Amino acid sequence: MKKQPSKPNSKIETPEKLVIKDEYDLKEIFHSSGDVFFQSSLYRDESPIKVTLIGCEGLVDTELLNNLVFERLTLFFRKHPKGKLTINDIKDSLYLPQLADINTKEELFADIYSGKLLIYFEGYDYLVSINIANRPQRSPEETTTEVTIKGPRDNFIEDLSINVALIRKRMRTNSLSVKYFEVGRRTLTKVALLYMDDISDPEMVQTVAKRIEAIDIDGIYGGNQFMELIDEQPSFLFPRHDYSGKPDFAVQCLLKGRLLILIDGVAYTMITPINLFIVLKTSEDHEYTSIYASFERALRLFGIFVAALLPGFWVALTTFHQDQLPMILLATVVESRRGLPLPTSLEAITMVIVFEVFKEAGMRLPTSVGPTLSVLGALIIGDAAIRSGLTSPAMLVVIAGSAVATYTLVNQSINGVISLIRLLAIISASFLGLFAFMLLALFLCAYVSNIRILGVPYMEVTANLSLSNIVKTLFQIPPSLDKKRPSIFSSKDPTRKGDDEQQ
Numbered sequence: 001m002k003k004q005p006s007k008p009n010s011k012i013e014t015p016e017k018l019v020i021k022d023e024y025d026l027k028e029i030f031h032s033s034g035d036v037f038f039q040s041s042l043y044r045d046e047s048p049i050k051v052t053l054i055g056c057e058g059l060v061d062t063e064l065l066n067n068l069v070f071e072r073l074t075l076f077f078r079k080h081p082k083g084k085l086t087i088n089d090i091k092d093s094l095y096l097p098q099l100a101d102i103n104t105k106e107e108l109f110a111d112i113y114s115g116k117l118l119i120y121f122e123g124y125d126y127l128v129s130i131n132i133a134n135r136p137q138r139s140p141e142e143t144t145t146e147v148t149i150k151g152p153r154d155n156f157i158e159d160l161s162i163n164v165a166l167i168r169k170r171m172r173t174n175s176l177s178v179k180y181f182e183v184g185r186r187t188l189t190k191v192a193l194l195y196m197d198d199i200s201d202p203e204m205v206q207t208v209a210k211r212i213e214a215i216d217i218d219g220i221y222g223g224n225q226f227m228e229l230i231d232e233q234p235s236f237l238f239p240r241h242d243y244s245g246k247p248d249f250a251v252q253c254l255l256k257g258r259l260l261i262l263i264d265g266v267a268y269t270m271i272t273p274i275n276l277f278i279v280l281k282t283s284e285d286h287e288y289t290s291i292y293a294s295f296e297r298a299l300r301l302f303g304i305f306v307a308a309l310l311p312g313f314w315v316a317l318t319t320f321h322q323d324q325l326p327m328i329l330l331a332t333v334v335e336s337r338r339g340l341p342l343p344t345s346l347e348a349i350t351m352v353i354v355f356e357v358f359k360e361a362g363m364r365l366p367t368s369v370g371p372t373l374s375v376l377g378a379l380i381i382g383d384a385a386i387r388s389g390l391t392s393p394a395m396l397v398v399i400a401g402s403a404v405a406t407y408t409l410v411n412q413s414i415n416g417v418i419s420l421i422r423l424l425a426i427i428s429a430s431f432l433g434l435f436a437f438m439l440l441a442l443f444l445c446a447y448v449s450n451i452r453i454l455g456v457p458y459m460e461v462t463a464n465l466s467l468s469n470i471v472k473t474l475f476q477i478p479p480s481l482d483k484k485r486p487s488i489f490s491s492k493d494p495t496r497k498g499d500d501e502q503q
Contacts, residue, residue, distance in 0.1 A: 049122070054120065059136075060115055069119075096132075098131035135159065138157055156262075187219035190264040191212060199255065208454070211230040243269065248283050294475040311398055311402050313434075320434065347390075354381065421444065
C-alpha cells in the first residue's frame with residue numbers, strides 16, 4: 001500500500017518509534033479512547049508469559065476473538081512450553097490471519113482503529129497485529145440515488161474492499177488494475193484508483209496518481225471534497241467529475257478508458273475524466289433497444305434546455321418581445337396578468353425559489369412522506385397563488401414544466417447547475433430581453449467549450465467535430481456496430497469489438 005510521502009514540516013507524519021515496557025504503557029497511549037479494550041491472560045506453567053489483547057469495540061469480530069484467537073494462542077504455547085520466545089517463533093508458529101509486527105505509533109493507531117486486534121507479549125516487548133476486523137457495514141442493496149427499473153440492483157456501500165469486489169466480480173481479467181493510497185494525516189482514509197491497464201491512457205493514470213499522493217490535508221470525508229483536491233482547476237459551475245452508485249455503470253466507464261476512484265466510507269464511485277454528455281446516459285441504456293435508448297437521450301437533452309432556458313425565454317418574450325407571441329396567446333397572457341402585483345421577472349424568480357424550496361424539502365424529509373408532501377404542497381400553494389392573484393397560470397405552467405424537466409437527469413450535481421442557470425437566464429432576460437438571453441447562452445457555450453479535464457474537452461462534440469462522433473455522443477449505437485472506443489481518451493486499445501469474421 002502506498003504511503004503518503006512525509007513532509008519535514010509535519011510532525012504528525014514523522015514516524016515515531018514505538019517504545020513499550022509493559023501493559024500500562026499501552027493503556028497510557030489509549031487513555032482517552034474509552035472504546036479500546038484490554039484483555040490479559042497468563043500462559044505456560046513454567047516461566048509464565050502475560051499476553052494482552054487490545055482491540056476496538058465494534059470493529060473486532062468477537063466470534064473470531066473468542067473461538068479462534070484464544071485457541072491458537074493455547075496451541076502456540078503448547079509448542080513452546082518453555083524457553084525464550086523470538087519474534088520469528090511468533091510469526092512462524094502463531095497461525096492467525098495477516099499477522100504482522102508493529103514498530104511505530106502510526107502503525108499502532110492505523111491497525112487498531114481499522115479493526116485489527118493487537119497482541120502484546122509482556123516481557124519480550126513484542127507487539128503484533130492480526131486482521132479479524134468486522135467493521136459495521138450494510139449489504140450491497142439497491143441504491144436510492146439512481147432508480148433501477150431493469151438492470152442489476154446491487155449497489156456500492158461504504159466499505160472499500162466490498163466496492164472493489166463488486167467491480168472485480170464483473171471483470172475477471174488481470175488487466176483491471178487497482179492502486180491503493182492512504183489520504184489524510186488524521187483519518188488515513190483508504191482510496192482506490194481503478195483503471196484498465198491495456199485501455200486507459202498511461203499518462204492520465206500517472207497524473208491522477210501523482211495528484212492523489214500530493215494531497216496534504218487532515219482528513220477526507222466526502223467524494224466531492226476529494227475530487228476538488230485533485231482537480232487542476234476549481235469547479236466554478238459545471239461538475240468536473242461524475243459519480244455512480246451502480247457497479248455495472250462503473251464497468252462501462254472502465255471499458256471506455258475512464259478512471260474510477262473509490263473512497264472508503266463513500267457509497268459511490270467517482271468517475272473521471274467526463275464530458276457534458278455523460279449526464280445524458282444512464283446505466284440502464286444498454287438494457288433497452290438502441291432506438292428507444294436514443295429517444296430517451298434526446299428527451300434528456302431536450303429536458304436540459306427546457307429546465308435551464310425556458311423560464312428566461314418566456315420572461316424575455318412577455319416583457320420585451322410581446323409582438324413575437326401569437327395574438328390569441330398574447331391576449332391570454334395579458335388577461336391572466338391583470339391585477340398581479342409583481343412584474344414578470346420577479347414573479348418568475350419567486351416561483352422558481354418556491355419550487356426549489358419544495359424540492360429541497362422533499363429531499364430532506366423522510367422518504368415515506370417527502371415526495372408526497374412536496375407534491376401536495378406544490379399543488380396547494382400553486383392553486384392558492386393563482387386564486388390570490390400572486391402569479392398567473394401561464395407563469396406557473398412554465399416554471400413547473402422547467403422544474404419537472406430537471407428530473408430527467410440522473411446526476412444531481414448537474415441538477416444544481418441547471419437551477420442556477422435558470423435563475424441567471426431569468427435575471428438576464430429581465431434587463432435586455434432576448435439580447436441578454438442570447439449573450440448568456442453564448443457565454444455558457446464558450447465557457448463549457450474551454451473546460452479541459454485531464455486533457456479531455458468537456459464539449460467532446462465540438463473538439464472532434466465529425467458525423468460519427470456526433471452520432472455516438474447523442475445516440476446509442478447498436479452493439480453490433482459499436483466497434484471503437486471514444487478516441488478522446490487516447491486509449492491503448494481503440495477497438496472494443498473484433499471483426500465479424502472472427503466471431
